[in-house]
Amino acid sequence: MLIEQSAYTNRWRRVSPAAKGTFSLCGMIAAYAAAAPTTACGVAAILCAVTVLGAGIPPVRYLRVAAPALLFLAVSVLSLAVSLKIGATAGDLSLHLARTELERVAHVCGRSLGGLAALLFLALTTPLSDIISLLRRCKLPDTLLDLMTLCYRTLFVLSETVHETITAQSARMGHATMTRSLRSLGGMIANLSVQVWQRSQALHLAALARNNDGALRFLEPDYPDSPRAISLAVISGLALIIMAVSLP
Amino acid sequence: MSDPILSFTDVSYRYPDGTNALNNCSLTIRRGTRTAVLGANGAGKTTMFLHLNGILRPTGGHVQWEETPLDYSRRGMRELRSRVGLVFQNPDSQLFSASVREDVSFGPMNLGLVKEIVRERVAEALLAVGMAESADKPVHNLSYGQKKRVCIAGVLAMQPEVLVLDEPMAGLDAAMQTELTAVLERLHASGMTVIIATHDLDFAYGWADEVIVLQSGELLAHGLPAEILQQEDVQDELGAAPLVAEITRTLSLIGIDLRDKGYLPRSKNELLKAITALSRQEKTS
Ligand SMILES: Nc1ncnc2c1ncn2[C@@H]1O[C@H](COP(=O)(O)OP(=O)(O)OP(=O)(O)O)[C@@H](O)[C@H]1O
Ligand SMILES: [Mg+2]
Numbered sequence: 001m002l003i004e005q006s007a008y009t010n011r012w013r014r015v016s017p018a019a020k021g022t023f024s025l026c027g028m029i030a031a032y033a034a035a036a037p038t039t040a041c042g043v044a045a046i047l048c049a050v051t052v053l054g055a056g057i058p059p060v061r062y063l064r065v066a067a068p069a070l071l072f073l074a075v076s077v078l079s080l081a082v083s084l085k086i087g088a089t090a091g092d093l094s095l096h097l098a099r100t101e102l103e104r105v106a107h108v109c110g111r112s113l114g115g116l117a118a119l120l121f122l123a124l125t126t127p128l129s130d131i132i133s134l135l136r137r138c139k140l141p142d143t144l145l146d147l148m149t150l151c152y153r154t155l156f157v158l159s160e161t162v163h164e165t166i167t168a169q170s171a172r173m174g175h176a177t178m179t180r181s182l183r184s185l186g187g188m189i190a191n192l193s194v195q196v197w198q199r200s201q202a203l204h205l206a207a208l209a210r211n212n213d214g215a216l217r218f219l220e221p222d223y224p225d226s227p228r229a230i231s232l233a234v235i236s237g238l239a240l241i242i243m244a245v246s247l248p
Numbered sequence: 249m250s251d252p253i254l255s256f257t258d259v260s261y262r263y264p265d266g267t268n269a270l271n272n273c274s275l276t277i278r279r280g281t282r283t284a285v286l287g288a289n290g291a292g293k294t295t296m297f298l299h300l301n302g303i304l305r306p307t308g309g310h311v312q313w314e315e316t317p318l319d320y321s322r323r324g325m326r327e328l329r330s331r332v333g334l335v336f337q338n339p340d341s342q343l344f345s346a347s348v349r350e351d352v353s354f355g356p357m358n359l360g361l362v363k364e365i366v367r368e369r370v371a372e373a374l375l376a377v378g379m380a381e382s383a384d385k386p387v388h389n390l391s392y393g394q395k396k397r398v399c400i401a402g403v404l405a406m407q408p409e410v411l412v413l414d415e416p417m418a419g420l421d422a423a424m425q426t427e428l429t430a431v432l433e434r435l436h437a438s439g440m441t442v443i444i445a446t447h448d449l450d451f452a453y454g455w456a457d458e459v460i461v462l463q464s465g466e467l468l469a470h471g472l473p474a475e476i477l478q479q480e481d482v483q484d485e486l487g488a489a490p491l492v493a494e495i496t497r498t499l500s501l502i503g504i505d506l507r508d509k510g511y512l513p514r515s516k517n518e519l520l521k522a523i524t525a526l527s528r529q530e531k532t533s
Contacts, residue, residue, distance in 0.1 A: 206342035219353030
């Protein structure tokens with residue numbers, strides 16, 4: 001979990017999540033509002049630089065986290081820009097670069113890059129529990145946030161279980177051949193389904209034991225010096241938006 | 249003798265699938281005592297604990313808080329669960345939040361306390377279990393023993409009158425066990441009633457004021473550890489006797505009496521001390 005690791009160890013871990021959220025939001029707006037694709041790319045570059053230089057995320061890790069999204073973006077841009085043309089005569093098939101489309105594709109691409117950089121900024125500098133409590137303060141519905149909390153927590157419990165199950169199965173030759181591997185996989189899925197059910201039951205009991213009666217309430221983390229951080233974020237965020245809009 | 253705080257009167261419990269997990273158990277736990285609950289796997293310890301804070305309702309008989317039967321209404325349960333804190337066996341199935349501090353705050357927030365008080369209690373509870381430095385760590389990066397301690401902190405932060413722990417020592421290394429024993433000792437000294445399910449006879453012998461032995465859902469014995477753990481039927485059921493008890497008994501058989509004004513050593517350290525004292529006595533005389 002590279003994102004996790006960065007979120008907990010970066011230089012801006014203690015900066016108020018509200019400030020980081022505001023800046024990230026401004027970055028997204030700037031990327032969307034940018035008039036020219038190059039400006040959007042510029043916004044992306046700035047956000048990326050802030051993440052790497054400001055929060056101190058190692059560039060290699062940044063690239064590794066961004067890689068899947070970039071790959072996805074590349075594939076979609078290609079499929080948008082290049083279209084198959086079926087000729088009049090049968091079997092006449094040609095790839096066609098839509099020149100008129102190109103500008104729109106560049107726009108979409110720039111915006112996506114900017115949006116990605118803005119989201120990565122938030123994800124790499126802020127642990128999810130902070131993001132959730134930020135969203136709670138933004139008055140998002142409790143049910144949604146409780147679900148997020150439980151999913152996030154369960155994710156780790158389950159991934160640990162999957163790991164352990166695979167190790168245990170391998171230790172008993174469960175993955176020696178292809179067919180056995182398939183069998184073991186089936187066994188694991190069946191077992192996991194039961195476990196998920198049992199775990200939800202156990203969580204429910206544990207919640208009852210700690211006097212819970214519905215919504216999950218936690219103490220929100222307390223961050224020092226938030227007004228200054230927030231005003232700084234608002235100012236730099238606005239500057240970013242203004243720059244994006246005013247540049248041709 | 250102090251006043252009864254929780255008691256069972258003919259409690260039976262049958263799980264929906266027909267398993268009789270408890271059969272006509274009657275027992276009384278007194279305020280401020282340390283009780284160890286012993287029994288083989290499947291004897292009904294966990295089931296008994298789930299009755300203590302009203303998560304399970306007996307299918308026969310009843311449970312009492314002080315002298316009054318439990319009130320299973322919403323309000324009654326709120327009150328009971330703020331008094332009886334229950335820590336489950338498996339830490340992974342009772343930690344909700346990703347961060348340690350947040351998770352510990354869950355109970356006190358449910359009690360409806362104001363944030364400042366919650367913050368204070370969380371800090372206190374984390375300090376009590378020696379996890380104060382890890383307050384901002386994500387739960388999934390903790391070791392098993394650390395997770396267990398966070399679970400205990402989560403209940404301590406609710407400041408219950410009775411603390412019920414289901415196998416708290418299982419999976420902890422020796423150092424952590426000693427530390428946890430010290431935590432329990434402090435809690436006991438502050439007046440808390442502590443009830444623990446355990447498979448560790450030596451710990452039960454050294455720590456508990458009273459032991460309860462369950463045998464497939466029935467109460468086999470309840471009383472002083474020195475008496476109960478010497479009974480033959482109890483030793484048969486548990487498959488062993490505490491080592492310190494066996495050593496003192498064997499020594500007494502060969503004529504060495506370790507009794508100091510009628511008090512028999514109950515832990516390893518007490519035993520060693522008694523033996524050293526005895527050898528010193530012999531040298532001087
Ligand atoms: N949810 C359930 N449904 C049906 N039967 C159950 C359930 N939970 C426990 N039992 C059964 O009830 C009996 C008592 O179980 P319990 O969990 O109380 O034992 P325990 O003394 O805590 O054992 P261990 O030392 O293994 O934790 C066992 O026979 C068990 O199989
Ligand atoms: Mg149990």
